[in-house]
Amino acid sequence: MNSCDTNMVDEILKLKKEKNAVILAHNYQVGEVQDIADFVGDSLRLSQQAANTGAEVIVFCGVHFMAETAAILSPQKTVLLPDIHAGCPMADMVTADKLREFKAEHPGVPVVTYVNSSADVKAESDYCCTSANAVKVVEAIDADEIIFAPDQHLGHYVSTKTSKRIHLWNGFCPTHRRITAQEVSKQKEAHPGALVVVHPECLSETIALADAVASTEGILRYCNETDAGEFIIGTEVGILHRLQKENPGKKFYPAYERAVCPNMKRTTLEKVLFAMQDMEHVIKVPQDVAARAKLAIDRMLEIR
Numbered sequence: 384m385n386s387c388d389t390n391m392v393d394e395i396l397k398l399k400k401e402k403n404a405v406i407l408a409h410n411y412q413v414g415e416v417q418d419i420a421d422f423v424g425d426s427l428r429l430s431q432q433a434a435n436t437g438a439e440v441i442v443f444c445g446v447h448f449m450a451e452t453a454a455i456l457s458p459q460k461t462v463l464l465p466d467i468h469a470g471c472p473m474a475d476m477v478t479a480d481k482l483r484e485f486k487a488e489h490p491g492v493p494v495v496t497y498v499n500s501s502a503d504v505k506a507e508s509d510y511c512c513t514s515a516n517a518v519k520v521v522e523a524i525d526a527d528e529i530i531f532a533p534d535q536h537l538g539h540y541v542s543t544k545t546s547k548r549i550h551l552w553n554g555f556c557p558t559h560r561r562i563t564a565q566e567v568s569k570q571k572e573a574h575p576g577a578l579v580v581v582h583p584e585c586l587s588e589t590i591a592l593a594d595a596v597a598s599t600e601g602i603l604r605y606c607n608e609t610d611a612g613e614f615i616i617g618t619e620v621g622i623l624h625r626l627q628k629e630n631p632g633k634k635f636y637p638a639y640e641r642a643v644c645p646n647m648k649r650t651t652l653e654k655v656l657f658a659m660q661d662m663e664h665v666i667k668v669p670q671d672v673a674a675r676a677k678l679a680i681d682r683m684l685e686i687r
């Protein structure tokens with residue numbers, strides 16, 4: 384870190400105290416942003432952690448839907464997104480209107496929506512799910528058919544673990560789609576002793592080559608707890624920063640080094656500083672939408 388970055392970090396920490404703020408960073412953020420955060424993790428857990436603090440301001444270093452989730456869980460706090468253009472192409476692949484049309488084609492079928500979705504879409508859903516609990520949520524619902532949105536790959540993965548009929552929305556994560564089976568095979572050849580761990584947003588042929596399939600927090604847990612010394616990681620490359628930090632004696636290789644989410648990389652230290660100085664960009668969710676979206680999140684959380 385150069386002296387300019389050090390000054391910036393000092394200024395951010397000073398403002399954090401003055402404004403009674405908490406800084407959250409998703410596992411895919413750049414390393415220096417992860418290093419100044421109070422909490423680093425997946426989007427739902429971060430929002431829950433922030434809700435449990437006495438902070439008045441949440442600075443969410445992530446993408447738009449994540450800041451919305453934080454606002455839904457902490458309506459009395461001010462939620463800031465350092466870069467207003469940090470969106471999620473997968474979340475944008477479904478809208479509340481389009482989901483309503485899909486529901487009309489499948490009357491009475493419950494909707495399970497991945498947390499990587501807008502508040503409007505969550506509000507149209509019966510249940511939310513994360514990549515960690517998607518199978519459990521689908522299995523717990525008293526119905527033989529489920530609408531699953533927006534990620535077709537996570538939905539397909541769930542369909543291989545349940546006998547229920549899953550109606551898939553056709554969204555996908557462009558970053559995880561780049562992690563092809565061919566790229567994983569190349570890494571396996573280069574590192575024959577390494578275990579392959581991939582995220583369920585990956586293509587099914589990529590998942591077929593994995594020793595383990597897990598959410599970002601699941602990947603971290605698996606690598607922390609498994610005795611192996613080398614791992615090939617099939618998700619956005621930002622997670623390697625935390626993996627390496629928490630496991631200095633182990634080696635981690637990206638399944639595909641160009642699996643970079645450009646939206647996740649929009650947040651820089653400078654933007655975090657500006658966000659706190661100018662109290663921008665405030666993310667708000669209309670009360671009625673937030674109430675309906677929270678219902679879908681709460682239903683998920685009730686499933687044990």
Ligand code: SF4
Nearest residue numbers: 471472473556558644
């Ligand atoms: S990695 Fe994929 S799912 Fe996550 S924010 Fe980027 S585009 Fe969206």
